Amino acid sequence: MTGFIASLGLPEIVGGVMMLALNAYVLMGGADFGGGVWDLLASGPRRDAQRALIAESIAPIWEANHVWLVIVVVMLFTAFPSVFALLGTVLHIPLTLMLVGIVLRGSAFVFRSYGSRAQLAQRRWGRVFAAASLITPVLLGIIVGAIASGAVGRVQPLLASPSSGTSFQSVFVAPWLGFFPLAVGVLALALFAFLAAVYLTLATSDDALREDFRRRALGAAVAAFIGAAGALLVAHVHAPAVGRGLVESPLAIALQGATAIAALTAIAALYTRHWQLARVAAAAQVSLVLWGWVLVQYPFIVPPVATLRDAAAPDVTLELLLIALAVGAVVLIPSLIYLFRNFGAAESERR
Amino acid sequence: MSDLFAARSQMAVSLAFHIIFAEIGIAMPVMMVLAEWRWRRTGDPVWLDLAKRWAKGTAILFAVGAVSGTVLSFELGLLWPGFMGFAGAIIGLPFSLEGFAFFTEAIFLGVYLYGWKRVSGRAHLAAGVVVAVSGALSAVFVVMVNAWMNTPNGYQLGPDGRLAAIDPLVGMRSAAAFPEALHMLLAAYAATGLAVAGIHAVLLLRGGSHPFHVRALGIALAVGAPAAVLQPVAGDISARMVAHRQPVKLAALEGQWETERHAPLRIGGWPDASREETRWALQIPGGLSFLAFHDPAAEVKGLKAVPRRDRPPVAVVHLAFQAMVALGTAMALVSLWAGWAWWRRGDLAGERWLLRALAVLTPFGFLATEAGWTVTEVGRQPWVVQGLLRTADAVTPMPGLIVPMLFFTLLYIGLGAIVVLLIASLVRETEGA
Numbered sequence: 001m002t003g004f005i006a007s008l009g010l011p012e013i014v015g016g017v018m019m020l021a022l023n024a025y026v027l028m029g030g031a032d033f034g035g036g037v038w039d040l041l042a043s044g045p046r047r048d049a050q051r052a053l054i055a056e057s058i059a060p061i062w063e064a065n066h067v068w069l070v071i072v073v074v075m076l077f078t079a080f081p082s083v084f085a086l087l088g089t090v091l092h093i094p095l096t097l098m099l100v101g102i103v104l105r106g107s108a109f110v111f112r113s114y115g116s117r118a119q120l121a122q123r124r125w126g127r128v129f130a131a132a133s134l135i136t137p138v139l140l141g142i143i144v145g146a147i148a149s150g151a152v153g154r155v156q157p158l159l160a161s162p163s164s165g166t167s168f169q170s171v172f173v174a175p176w177l178g179f180f181p182l183a184v185g186v187l188a189l190a191l192f193a194f195l196a197a198v199y200l201t202l203a204t205s206d207d208a209l210r211e212d213f214r215r216r217a218l219g220a221a222v223a224a225f226i227g228a229a230g231a232l233l234v235a236h237v238h239a240p241a242v243g244r245g246l247v248e249s250p251l252a253i254a255l256q257g258a259t260a261i262a263a264l265t266a267i268a269a270l271y272t273r274h275w276q277l278a279r280v281a282a283a284a285q286v287s288l289v290l291w292g293w294v295l296v297q298y299p300f301i302v303p304p305v306a307t308l309r310d311a312a313a314p315d316v317t318l319e320l321l322l323i324a325l326a327v328g329a330v331v332l333i334p335s336l337i338y339l340f341r342n343f344g345a346a347e348s349e350r351r
Numbered sequence: 352m353s354d355l356f357a358a359r360s361q362m363a364v365s366l367a368f369h370i371i372f373a374e375i376g377i378a379m380p381v382m383m384v385l386a387e388w389r390w391r392r393t394g395d396p397v398w399l400d401l402a403k404r405w406a407k408g409t410a411i412l413f414a415v416g417a418v419s420g421t422v423l424s425f426e427l428g429l430l431w432p433g434f435m436g437f438a439g440a441i442i443g444l445p446f447s448l449e450g451f452a453f454f455t456e457a458i459f460l461g462v463y464l465y466g467w468k469r470v471s472g473r474a475h476l477a478a479g480v481v482v483a484v485s486g487a488l489s490a491v492f493v494v495m496v497n498a499w500m501n502t503p504n505g506y507q508l509g510p511d512g513r514l515a516a517i518d519p520l521v522g523m524r525s526a527a528a529f530p531e532a533l534h535m536l537l538a539a540y541a542a543t544g545l546a547v548a549g550i551h552a553v554l555l556l557r558g559g560s561h562p563f564h565v566r567a568l569g570i571a572l573a574v575g576a577p578a579a580v581l582q583p584v585a586g587d588i589s590a591r592m593v594a595h596r597q598p599v600k601l602a603a604l605e606g607q608w609e610t611e612r613h614a615p616l617r618i619g620g621w622p623d624a625s626r627e628e629t630r631w632a633l634q635i636p637g638g639l640s641f642l643a644f645h646d647p648a649a650e651v652k653g654l655k656a657v658p659r660r661d662r663p664p665v666a667v668v669h670l671a672f673q674a675m676v677a678l679g680t681a682m683a684l685v686s687l688w689a690g691w692a693w694w695r696r697g698d699l700a701g702e703r704w705l706l707r708a709l710a711v712l713t714p715f716g717f718l719a720t721e722a723g724w725t726v727t728e729v730g731r732q733p734w735v736v737q738g739l740l741r742t743a744d745a746v747t748p749m750p751g752l753i754v755p756m757l758f759f760t761l762l763y764i765g766l767g768a769i770v771v772l773l774i775a776s777l778v779r780e781t782e783g784a
Contacts, residue, residue, distance in 0.1 A: 060465035063417055063457040067450070073424050074450040077435050078443020085436035088428025092749045099425055100762065103418045107766055110414040114407055115773050159748060172749055313440030320444050320519050328451035335458045342462065342469050 011312035018075045025068035032062045034196025036133020057203045060343040080311045090152045094139050094176050101136030141188030145181030149239035153305035180239040187227035191286050194220035198282040201275050221267050245296035259288040357752035358430040368763040372416030377486040378543030379409040384479035385570050397562050410464050433745035434735050442496045444519040449492035456485040491532045498527035500736050502596045526596050530589040537578045537585050542716025544575015549713030552706040559782050565700045576686035594643035598652040600730040603663045604672035607653050614639040614651035622665040663732040671725035678719035
């Protein structure tokens with residue numbers, strides 16, 4: 001542990017902060033995508049009420065939640081420009097598709113909120129919003145899976161000096177279109193849907209509606225469990241380094257244990273209707289999955305070719321970036337607290 | 352179509368689309384806040400109605416701006432990995448600051464749009480002010496990046512041709528930073544203010560609700576007209592910076608082939624790259640030397656001074672520049688007319704000819720903005736970073752780029768059409784009000 005802390009330099013600190021921003025995106029922006037999934041799956045006698053609750057909870061905050069992703073991207077290209085260049089090249093196709101999902105989700109959501117009240121238009125934009133909310137998390141998961149598996153890193157030498165065996169498929173498709181990235185994509189979708197359902201139990205004072213989302217949260221928890229187990233199994237065959245990394249060190253095992261405890265706590269809390277506890281446990285569970293990925297590939301940012309240190313921008317850039325982040329945090333954190341206190345789930349509960 | 356050209360086209364389409372929404376996102380909050388402030392001062396519900404209707408339009412336009420801006424931040428890596436690998440460490444800082452400014456803007460826009468009943472009056476107005484200020488700051492930070500691409504500094508060139516000993520703080524204050532930021536901000540206020548003024552002028556001409564549109568016109572002109580009048584001054588500052596720091600770009604935008612003293616100012620004309628001359632232009636002797644260096648005898652460098660491979664596509668740049676200047680001049684003149692009419696009579700609603708002129712001007716600011724970005728971006732070619740990195744060396748090795756280019760073009764055409772329809776329906780609602 002002390003050796004680990006001693007190994008931390010500027011690149012590792014900036015990388016850690018970048019992952020915190022990604023963590024925030026997953027917990028907030030991820031849940032907004034999950035909300036879109038439940039819009040798609042809205043059913044039963046309270047179908048319209050479910051959709052209205054989702055729209056109401058997302059509307060004031062989704063744009064702020066979305067900006068976490070922009071923060072991750074600008075941090076990545078400031079602090080690790082060569083990694084941004086590599087990911088943009090090899091993952092061009094899934095990144096582009098993810099962007100299309102982001103554009104359609106956001107546009108469709110405002111078009112539905114502010115556009116024509118006519119039934120047909122409402123339904124059409126609702127569909128686009130929901131479908132885009134479904135594909136975007138899968139693509140985000142695919143991108144993470146492709147990086148973690150080492151497939152992106154392994155094509156880097158091919159880009160530098162293309163050999164006769166280099167094909168479009170081997171460089172621009174194969175690294176991400178595989179069983180492991182797809183499994184991570186499905187897991188991401190299940191986790192986002194789980195988060196959204198748990199948050200939505202707190203967003204309403206209507207008991208029947210709350211029970212709807214409780215059932216959905218429990219269902220998503222099962223889906224997330226199956227997704228995680230599936231990803232683990234697939235990893236052992238298709239991404240052995242990840243499979244090993246998840247169980248190799250005592251720290252990794254402790255992290256897996258903590259994830260499992262958080263997951264079980266969330267399920268138990270939902271089962272016994274302890275909504276606040278369920279929210280905290282669900283957020284912890286999803287965050288721990290993310291940090292599990294970080295731990296598996298540490299100190300690599302793109303395994304197996306680039307460590308955080310190899311890929312980092314000069315110290316002066318990292319120092320200025322950290323100063324900017326500190327100053328930014330002084331403005332942003334109170335602002336976000338203000339936003340969530342006025343519009344977050346807790347507010348509707350009090351009303 | 353080559354992959355390089357497809358990548359440039361996709362970037363151009365993405366920027367051309369986003370910049371309209373970005374400008375509106377900078378200027379609309381100012382107008383919303385002014386209307387709300389008038390309501391809180393006077394208690395007159397017409398002001399509140401105006402603030403709320405403008406806020407509704409802003410919500411749609413801001414969301415599309417936010418997602419199209421996200422696309423751009425990714426496209427830097429998707430299309431130009433060579434550029435990001437080369438310059439990311441020095442230009443990343445202003446981008447990060449822009450990220451924070453954008454974050455603040457998004458947070459407080461949420462408070463503004465959904466907080467009419469949830470936060471106090473003063474807090475609500477303050478949230479609007481924060482949105483307006485952070486919107487302007489975002490623009491300044493992003494333009495700093497573009498400025499660095501035009502006039503890079505804050506580095507030493509390493510023996511391997513890569514940047515060494517970089518200083519991102521110096522990079523943020525490159526020679527083009529102030530002129531470009533000023534020009535961009537004024538463009539945002541002028542384009543949006545006059546576009547909104549034009550829409551309300553049309554509604555007044557059609558005999559719409561009188562007090563509502565008169566007040567809307569007043570605020571829109573208060574924001575747009577001063578900016579439009581100041582813009583030629585900012586343009587002059589920009590042009591002189593370009594004359595000193597990017598002489599080839601200046602030569603392209605003026606269609607100047609020969610290096611000469613007493614260089615003429617050309618109005619119109621068609622630069623012919625194969626014959627290396629600009630034909631059919633109205634020439635004002637010494638005009639270019641005077642405008643660029645404030646000295647009619649100053650020497651202006653011509654395009655022939657550099658090899659063909661270092662020249663931008665001259666015709667596009669020259670025509671775009673002429674279009675920008677013409678549109679901007681019309682905007683400044685009509686703004687002066689509006690100011691004069693207001694000073695003389697204090698009431699613009701009865702000035703039918705002024706209202707007609709404003710109606711014609713509605714799209715001018717956005718067209719001028721597109722032309723201006725064409726000037727600065729195409730005028731910098733063949734470089735992505737002036738003198739350091741060629742665009743051809745920055746493009747992704749990914750083949751088949753025509754596919755995403757066509758896809759994003761169609762997507763943006765579709766989104767643009769829907770936004771226009773939605774805004775049009777919001778405008779129509781005011782006619783019944």
